[in-house]
Amino acid sequence: MGPYDTMKLAIAVTNAGGFGMVSHPEPGEEAVAHLISGEIKPEEAFESVKQELRETIETVKEEANGHLGLNFRVAPEQPEVPELLDMVIEMRNSDNELREKLIFLLTSAGDPSQVHLKKIKENGMLWFHNVPSAYHAQKAQKAGVDGLIATGYEAGGHVAYHPVHTMVLVPAVTEKASVPVLAGGGICDGKGLVATLSLGAVGIYMGTRFIVTEESDFSQRSKKAIVSSGERYEKVTATLVTEGSLPDQWFVDI
DSSP: OTTSOOHHHHHHHHHTTSOEEEOOOOOOHHHHHHHHHTSSOHHHHHHHHHHHHHHHHHHHHHHOOSOEEEEEEOSTTOTTHHHHHHHHHHHHHTOHHHHHHEEEEEEESSOTTOGGGGHHHHTTOEEEEEESSHHHHHHHHHHTOSEEEEEOTTSTTOOOSSOOOHHHHHHHHHHHOSSOEEEESSOOSHHHHHHHHHTTOSEEEOOHHHHTSTTOOSOHHHHHHHHTOOSSOTTOOSOEEOOTTSOGGGOEEO
16 A cells, blocks of 8 residues: 555554554655655655665554554665665564564565565564566465465556456465465455355455555545445546655546
């Protein structure tokens, strides 16, 4: 659900008995503007991301009464990930309470075989990778992940090149997988959970439905669009692009 802040949502989900996930933060608007203009170097912009993530982790540690996870997008467009990962590992190693709570790291939108990602398991965290195909599932397993999230084409922010839908993807992945598989994409209730369990998944991964919650920092217009949607979006658009907590005038139809 990144790059928007999911701190409050992660805390609420964990305290309600689920497993809250903290999203990978982006540089603040001011830092992005300075990056584009060339006024600062990428390393300087990373500092704002590291500080935001550090503060978020400290808050969820204090307010969440259970386990939590963290998501990193590991595409080449995210060169700050090695630094963020080292920071998270250092924080866990120096804080027993945090080490007990922050036990899970999900990587997505990039190559799971990157060398620095091996530090996740080496430092005692569970490592899952988000995959849009059976091919990518096999690649992630070869990289050594503890589990997979099979994310179908219905998912918001999907990373697939081809429209392989969740109920097709999940059995294709579970038949090949030797590690636990969670299902994501278009699942919003108990019926979806039961369906994916019958296809071999061990649980579900939900995002979009949680956008409309009080704890979500997405814009009210984004929330309204989800609540009022039907089988077909009223303007019958190919893509609906939203801008999280930014002002409503940033809401764009394509």
